[in-house]
Amino acid sequence: MADKVLMKGNEAIAEAAIIAGCRHYFGYPITPQTEVAAYMAKKMPKIGGTFLQAESEIAAISMVYGVSSAGYRVMTSSSSPGISLKQEGISYLAGSDLPALIVNVQRGGPGLGGIQPSQSDYFQATKGGGHGDYHLIVLAPASVQEMAELTIKGFDLADKYRMPTMLLADGTMGQMMEPVSLDEYSDIKTFDKPWATNGTKMNREHNITNSLSLVPEELEQLNIARYERYKIVEENETMYEEYYMDDAEICIAAFGIAARVSLHAVEKARKEGIKVGMIRPITLWPFPSAPFKKAAPHLKHIMSVELSMGQMIEDVKLACECCCPVTLCNRVGGMIPDPLQVLERIKEVNKEVNG
Amino acid sequence: MVVFEKPHALIDVPLHYCPGCTHGIVHRLVAEVIDELGIEGQTIGIAPVGCSVMAYNYFNCDMIEAAHGRAPAVATGVKRADPDNNIVFTYQGDGDLASIGTAETVHAAARNENITIIFINNAIYGMTGGQMAPTSLPGQITQTSPYGRDPKLCGYPIKVCEMLSELDGPEYLERVAVNNVKNVRNAKKAIKKAFQNQIDKKGFSLVEVISTCPTNWGLTPKKALEWVDEKMIPYYPLGVYKDRSAAQDEKEEG
Numbered sequence: 001m002a003d004k005v006l007m008k009g010n011e012a013i014a015e016a017a018i019i020a021g022c023r024h025y026f027g028y029p030i031t032p033q034t035e036v037a038a039y040m041a042k043k044m045p046k047i048g049g050t051f052l053q054a055e056s057e058i059a060a061i062s063m064v065y066g067v068s069s070a071g072y073r074v075m076t077s078s079s080s081p082g083i084s085l086k087q088e089g090i091s092y093l094a095g096s097d098l099p100a101l102i103v104n105v106q107r108g109g110p111g112l113g114g115i116q117p118s119q120s121d122y123f124q125a126t127k128g129g130g131h132g133d134y135h136l137i138v139l140a141p142a143s144v145q146e147m148a149e150l151t152i153k154g155f156d157l158a159d160k161y162r163m164p165t166m167l168l169a170d171g172t173m174g175q176m177m178e179p180v181s182l183d184e185y186s187d188i189k190t191f192d193k194p195w196a197t198n199g200t201k202m203n204r205e206h207n208i209t210n211s212l213s214l215v216p217e218e219l220e221q222l223n224i225a226r227y228e229r230y231k232i233v234e235e236n237e238t239m240y241e242e243y244y245m246d247d248a249e250i251c252i253a254a255f256g257i258a259a260r261v262s263l264h265a266v267e268k269a270r271k272e273g274i275k276v277g278m279i280r281p282i283t284l285w286p287f288p289s290a291p292f293k294k295a296a297p298h299l300k301h302i303m304s305v306e307l308s309m310g311q312m313i314e315d316v317k318l319a320c321e322c323c324c325p326v327t328l329c330n331r332v333g334g335m336i337p338d339p340l341q342v343l344e345r346i347k348e349v350n351k352e353v354n355g
Numbered sequence: 356m357v358v359f360e361k362p363h364a365l366i367d368v369p370l371h372y373c374p375g376c377t378h379g380i381v382h383r384l385v386a387e388v389i390d391e392l393g394i395e396g397q398t399i400g401i402a403p404v405g406c407s408v409m410a411y412n413y414f415n416c417d418m419i420e421a422a423h424g425r426a427p428a429v430a431t432g433v434k435r436a437d438p439d440n441n442i443v444f445t446y447q448g449d450g451d452l453a454s455i456g457t458a459e460t461v462h463a464a465a466r467n468e469n470i471t472i473i474f475i476n477n478a479i480y481g482m483t484g485g486q487m488a489p490t491s492l493p494g495q496i497t498q499t500s501p502y503g504r505d506p507k508l509c510g511y512p513i514k515v516c517e518m519l520s521e522l523d524g525p526e527y528l529e530r531v532a533v534n535n536v537k538n539v540r541n542a543k544k545a546i547k548k549a550f551q552n553q554i555d556k557k558g559f560s561l562v563e564v565i566s567t568c569p570t571n572w573g574l575t576p577k578k579a580l581e582w583v584d585e586k587m588i589p590y591y592p593l594g595v596y597k598d599r600s601a602a603q604d605e606k607e608e609g
Contacts, residue, residue, distance in 0.1 A: 024435060050435045054428070055462035062425035062459070066432020069419045070399070070441065074432070092422050197417035197433070199441060202396035208411045210420040 004179040009147045010035035012180050013103055016151035019185050022073040023049035026060040028082060031115045032171040033105035036077040057082040061089030068098040069209040071196025073155055077103035080121050081112060090164055091130030095211030099158035103167045105174035108334040116334025117171030117257060122311035125168045126285040133223050135230055137165040138284040140255040144178035152185055159191040161233055168284060172257040233286055240288035241280045244270060248277030250349055251295055253316045254305040255281045262305045265342035274350045289319035296320030300353035305329045305342055362386035364395045364415045371409060375569040375576025377533045382413055385473060388547045398442045399433050401426040405448035406481040424456025427463035430470045442553055444471040450480045453489040453513045465524040467558035471549045477566040485571030489513045492590055516563050516596040526558035528596040532565035534583040557600055565591055
């Protein structure tokens with residue numbers, strides 16, 4: 001069995017990024033993700049990499065844009081208010097078809113909000129976030145091990161599809177410690193980047209990294225081509241996990257920390273004979289609509305458990321096409337639902353649907 | 356015998372700039388310097404947002420188009436990606452560099468980031484049709500200062516070279532103009548030095564080029580060149596504002 005080490009979620013992201021071949025990190029301090037920057041500040045100079053504390057989040061994401069243009073793996077991390085500042089650069093990355101990994105260790109909002117965990121940047125992450133038509137690949141880890149694994153996966157997906165990828169974690173995931181095994185990730189994929197603007201070496205035409213296109217017919221075609229690529233991502237890269245769904249009458253929809261809390265509740269409810277299961281989206285974009293669509297006609301109720309005022313619930317409702325009622329079970333502002341709160345709601349729903 | 360030809364680093368296409376605009380001269384100077392230093396194959400240029408947004412279509416080296424004002428940060432990324440091989444320059448106007456991108460400019464200078472910045476100061480926003488720039492002169496009439504720039508209402512122009520010269524970081528800061536042959540020759544010397552500094556790993560080098568915008572100044576190209584002498588240079592004196600290596604050499608010799 002592989003060796004395990006005890007790590008904070010934020011540190012696991014940083015170590016996994018280094019394993020993935022990322023040698024360039026740009027950030028700006030913000031709670032609750034600063035450990036990523038601290039880890040990079042310690043490690044990068046020792047392995048010939050770049051750690052740079054930028055003057056702002058806007059500058060940090062622009063530096064990411066520069067490194068990615070030159071064809072290298074690069075990441076930045078922040079938390080909700082900082083991610084809002086990065087939206088300009090994220091839109092430019094998407095518009096220039098550049099890969100990069102952006103980590104959002106979410107905290108409560110809006111505005112300066114708080115520093116405790118939240119999932120209230122779901123809309124921002126999955127619906128675009130900046131200006132223009134685009135998507136990020138959005139990965140939602142639910143353990144420290146997954147923080148590491150999805151970081152590595154995130155770099156691969158970003159390079160494969162030339163898309164910025166977001167690791168959407170939250171303050172709990174970032175701060176909690178769990179045993180992590182990283183041994184099996186020594187073999188890292190590399191991708192040819194003939195589009196990189198890293199000097200012509202006088203043996204090819206010049207490359208241009210650009211998101212400007214003043215001819216509407218051309219810009220339309222660029223957008224359409226990008227969405228064709230998104231379709232391939234949707235077909236091939238959607239990830240989710242199902243728990244106790246074979247005979248489920250009630251289904252929980254939850255990701256990240258909400259899924260961990262909910263799984264406890266589901267297991268307790270099962271012991272009391274309630275037929276409840278759970279679908280946990282791992283990719284939030286592309287959203288795993290298929291398992292919800294498939295299950296919905298056989299379900300009596302779906303409950304979306306979220307640390308927001310109800311954001312993912314909209315995608316759940318769209319996925320199940322009005323085949324069954326969908327309700328919200330939530331805490332916000334940095335509060336985390338208690339497994340007992342979720343269990344109580346499961347019991348109430350069970351009473352309603354089964355009399 | 357060829358006495359005059361297009362620099363290799365400049366692509367042979369018509370430029371979109373207005374008649375009498377000095378962007379063309381500065382493009383040519385940059386391209387000549389790239390040719391003379393033999394660095395085209397390792398150079399990456401960063402275009403701004405503004406009139407020179409499409410500079411990526413004119414330079415033969417690899418080019419990146421940056422978000423408005425972010426060129427020094429993008430350049431930082433490109434340079435840090437491969438500091439031993441990449442030669443990185445930004446080409447930015449006054450709105451881009453001295454307004455929306457002030458933070459990126461100041462901090463790249465403070466870090467002594469080993470990049471070259473060509474800063475076009477023509478005291479106006481050209482691309483959007485002639486609005487007040489951070490470098491518009493007091494009293495200057497623009498679309499958004501129709502009664503003349505009133506410092507009481509909208510502050511004073513930013514003198515970029517003077518401001519950055521107060522920082523310990525930057526290696527080299529010089530202000531030049533391109534409104535007559537003598538000034539053009541000096542401008543080329545400054546631009547070449549700004550690239551040579553990068554090759555020699557000396558650090559942040561910025562050349563501010565006082566330029567013209569006949570279209571939005573409402574002047575003929577000839578009158579615009581005269582306006583540079585009459586109005587711009589008195590407010591923005593030409594000269595070297597910082598040359599750390601030269602200062603150190605002097606100190607050692609003295």
